[in-house]
Amino acid sequence: MSDEHEPLAGDLLVILRHAPHGSSWLREGLDVALVAAAFGTEVSLLFMGEGVTALVEDQTAGALGQKGTAPTLEMLEMYDIETLWVEAEALSRFGLDADELMLAPRALEAGAIAEAVRKHPRVLTF
Template sequence: MSKSLLLISRQAPWAGPSAREALDIALAGGAFDLPLGLLFLDDGVFQLLPQQQPAALQQKDLTANLQALPLFGVESLYVSNRSLSERGLHGQELALPVECLDDADLSQLIDRYDQVITL
């Protein structure tokens, strides 16, 4: 039986390779039917905004990777309500359907997974 994995993505899409690495791990895990969840926390919530323009920062666009998550079976997507609120964002303006969680729910979410990786 496969162990479940929760990836916590905390970096903005333009802050370095961590955001892309989290998505690559999620896509690879999904391709192998690994029970996997992806939590966007802190500046990681910026990955979920539509119409990003990474070329202006000489960065690669992560939109295609994000859109591919459900195709690879990665459908357990979560975001921190506090992280959204602290950045003036709202769940309904995000590019993907995600489950918005408060702090108590985040703790319970982390406890449900066998392994947790934070990037």
């Protein structure tokens, strides 16, 4: 499933499985990714399930008055987090296309996700 030009490896894989506005999971998961990156860890981010909706364009703070996660996502590059993956099956379930998401993530099929998990010594799931 992997291609030779972009290995599915890294130091720390952070898996984000929750939508942005209904709970604090996504925000708290992203916080861990940012801190790890600031510590010099090579972080890969994988958005799975409802987590893929975090990457839908043009999100604002929303009715709950919380900060939202889009501004945090826009900071990922500044932290050198450049490996962004989304679960292909979740994209089709939500009727999304990787091309229309922010930050140009790469869609991974189930086999590639398994490989990514295997190739990271550390995996944290939020």
